Amino acid sequence: MTSEPRSTTGTAPTPPPGCPAHGPGPGGLHRLYGPDADDLGDLYERLREQHGPVAPVLLHDDVPMWVVLGHAENLQLVRSPSQYTRDSRIWSPLLEGMVKPDHPLMPHIAWQPICSHAEGDEHQRLRAAVTAAMSTIDHRSVRRHIGRSTQGLVNSFCERGRADLVPQFAEHLPMAVMCEILGMPEEYDDRMVQAARDALKGTETAIQSHTYVMDALGRLTGRRRARPEDDFTSHLITHPAGLTDDEVREHLRLVLFAAYEATANLLANALRMVLTEPGFRAQLNGGQMTVPEAIEQSLWDEPPFSTVLGYYAKQDTELGGQRIRKGDGLLFAPAPGNLDPRIRPDLSASMQGNRSHLAFGGGPHECPGQDIGRAIADVGVDALLTRLPDIRLDCPEEELSWRASIASRHLVSLPVRFEPKVQQDVDLPPRAMPLPPQRTGPRAGTPDGAPAPAAAPRPTATRPAPEPFHPAPAPAPSRSIWRRLLHWWRGE
Numbered sequence: 406m407t408s409e410p411r412s413t414t415g416t417a418p419t420p421p422p423g424c425p426a427h428g429p430g431p432g433g434l435h436r437l438y439g440p441d442a443d444d445l446g447d448l449y450e451r452l453r454e455q456h457g458p459v460a461p462v463l464l465h466d467d468v469p470m471w472v473v474l475g476h477a478e479n480l481q482l483v484r485s486p487s488q489y490t491r492d493s494r495i496w497s498p499l500l501e502g503m504v505k506p507d508h509p510l511m512p513h514i515a516w517q518p519i520c521s522h523a524e525g526d527e528h529q530r531l532r533a534a535v536t537a538a539m540s541t542i543d544h545r546s547v548r549r550h551i552g553r554s555t556q557g558l559v560n561s562f563c564e565r566g567r568a569d570l571v572p573q574f575a576e577h578l579p580m581a582v583m584c585e586i587l588g589m590p591e592e593y594d595d596r597m598v599q600a601a602r603d604a605l606k607g608t609e610t611a612i613q614s615h616t617y618v619m620d621a622l623g624r625l626t627g628r629r630r631a632r633p634e635d636d637f638t639s640h641l642i643t644h645p646a647g648l649t650d651d652e653v654r655e656h657l658r659l660v661l662f663a664a665y666e667a668t669a670n671l672l673a674n675a676l677r678m679v680l681t682e683p684g685f686r687a688q689l690n691g692g693q694m695t696v697p698e699a700i701e702q703s704l705w706d707e708p709p710f711s712t713v714l715g716y717y718a719k720q721d722t723e724l725g726g727q728r729i730r731k732g733d734g735l736l737f738a739p740a741p742g743n744l745d746p747r748i749r750p751d752l753s754a755s756m757q758g759n760r761s762h763l764a765f766g767g768g769p770h771e772c773p774g775q776d777i778g779r780a781i782a783d784v785g786v787d788a789l790l791t792r793l794p795d796i797r798l799d800c801p802e803e804e805l806s807w808r809a810s811i812a813s814r815h816l817v818s819l820p821v822r823f824e825p826k827v828q829q830d831v832d833l834p835p836r837a838m839p840l841p842p843q844r845t846g847p848r849a850g851t852p853d854g855a856p857a858p859a860a861a862p863r864p865t866a867t868r869p870a871p872e873p874f875h876p877a878p879a880p881a882p883s884r885s886i887w888r889r890l891l892h893w894w895r896g897e
């Protein structure tokens with residue numbers, strides 16, 4: 406049933422506290438925070454039933470907002486720049502002082518001089534520089550780098566027989582790749598991964614962590630302004646749009662954080678699906694589904710950004726049967742949009758071959774990094790599964806936990822087990838190589854013979870692992886290589 410048309414900026418009568426007739430928030434509106442929002446997926450479905458494809462909701466401090474639940478309506482929102490803008494400075498609750506400077510969603514809301522918040526000519530100027538710099542990326546060498554980084558990360562835990570794929574893999578791989586693409590491979594390490602994670606989580610140390618990342622991006626901007634090279638940052642700087650140093654730094658931050666957060670989520674979600682849904686694994690093993698198809702299914706079912714805050718109405722208009730007033734705010738919402746029963750009447754049906762999901766947005770702000778995000782996930786998951794074909798979840802599925810916010814839902818941890826494997830040359834194609842038999846017995850410090858606890862992830866090809874290296878054989882090894890391999894295998 407569709408609700409009565411109304412504007413979210415209208416003054417809603419405030420019901421007495423606890424009044425059951427008025428639902429959980431002022432005006433009977435549902436809150437996208439607090440106890441009402443324990444399960445946002447479930448709440449979106451209830452809202453869809455109650456209001457149809459566009460529903461009025463409340464953000465923190467009961468600030469009114471629309472959430473767009475329909476697939477077609479989400480596309481209409483992002484593809485109508487004459488009606489909706491991403492510039493929050495026209496948002497009525499902000500102009501009316503309802504949104505305080507310390508509002509928890511301020512980092513998403515506050516206008517910044519970056520392409521995601523700009524529109525019209527200014528958007529075109531900034532976006533042209535980003536798109537042009539993106540188009541100079543050599544995708545073959547990026548794929549090679551993703552492969553090498555994956556090999557390095559797997560080397561850091563393969564001998565232990567267990568790992569936590571969120572902190573040791575999903576959160577590292579995108580950072581390794583992005584530091585290389587931006588032109589600062591030397592900055593990739595545990596500290597940079599932790600800083601980005603911390604800055605995005607908004608913890609107490611978020612400001613210091615943010616400063617740490619910005620300092621690195623500032624140094625990079627200065628170096629490339631003085632002497633451009635052939636990397637993303639240099640092309641951003643030398644683009645005819647003439648970005649200032651501040652604009653360059655802000656766009657490097659946008660690209661680094663957008664890529665890191667979205668791709669880490671995508672990797673974790675896709676691996677979780679492969680590990681917990683038997684049909685998925687069977688189809689991958691049986692060749693009925695490729696890894697890129699599995700990634701695409703994950704983009705449908707669990708888009709890395711559940712919603713994007715926000716779009717703002719430039720004029721009075723109508724969307725999904727709701728009257729939208731000039732200055733109203735709307736949440737672009739890929740997560741419920743991808744589950745719209747009008748396009749997916751049966752959620753268990755495969756979406757193979759259909760890429761019309763909303764995970765990368767659409768319209769003028771459509772994600773310019775989607776090919777890179779997909780490449781990191783495709784190459785990374787494929788190489789990981791090739792190296793560790795017997796990988797399995799190391800806890801009951803019900804024990805997996807997520808950290809959820811309006812913007813995204815992150816898996817906190819993904820513990821896995823597998824038979825220990827030898828390390829492998831990061832420059833060779835991935836292969837499954839079990840440890841020699843004598844190395845799989847009980848080890849010092851692990852009385853029951855269980856593998857030692859997983860170590861902190863060790864860096865990749867750019868930072869070689871300090872442990873002795875056990876190379877896997879090349880595809881067509883010569884006799885002398887075989888002999889050496891045999892010696893090593895026998896422990897001679």
Ligand code: HEM
Pocket residue numbers: 483520521522532535659660661663664665667668671708709710713737763764765766767769770771772773774775777778779
């Ligand atoms: C799988 C991974 C990714 C997903 C799901 C994703 C998703 C998105 C979404 C939903 C938006 C907002 C669209 C809108 O406002 O309507 C966006 C914007 C953006 N993304 Fe991505 N992204 C991913 C990876 C990347 C990567 C790897 C990069 C950079 C290399 C990147 C760079 C950007 C930038 C610069 C914007 C702002 C564009 C603008 O406002 O004009 N993203 N992304």
